[in-house]
Amino acid sequence: MGQVFSSLDDIEFNQLFVDFKYTAFRLETLQHYDVSYESREFSRFLGGERSEEFEGIRGWIDGTVAKAVANGKKMHRVHVVEMPLSSYIRFEFASAYDHTTSAGEEVRILPVRAGEWPEQIPRCDYWLFDSVKLVLMNYEDSGRFLSAEVVDDPAQVIRANNLRDIAVASSTPYQEFVAKCDV
Structure with a gap:
């Protein structure tokens, strides 16, 4: 393993989102992420308030996604989500994906039945x-971030590329998914 980041606020970790030249791809598999900057908004969402773009996500949208897209870079992700959708995933759709897709991020959804998982x-x-720098994101079962690790092993990087291709081919564009699903 290469460099390890213990915080999502780490300057060098965040520099990865500036330094990439062509593509940044994210595979997400958790049904809940315990992110401190979302906790207040998530509580409000659970209380029945419509979740809109909020300060914690605004920096990501304006400072990362929109800038990358404006510079001709591609940001995309696939999120494997269990059906029925968890409260957190519904919150993430409303407070993040609705806004990041508007900023140019390509978000795709791979739905699975609860208790099942794509083989x-x-x-x-x-x-x-850029298909060459792999950063594993490590979380507790609760969704709390533990660390991000740069992986130097070429075989793991190739595997991550293959997984990306499988996930993209198996998934549905976000806007198409939400149009068919009662979110």
């Missing part, structure tokens, strides 16, 4: 930059 896709989260 070819492991339960692991990662970022893949």
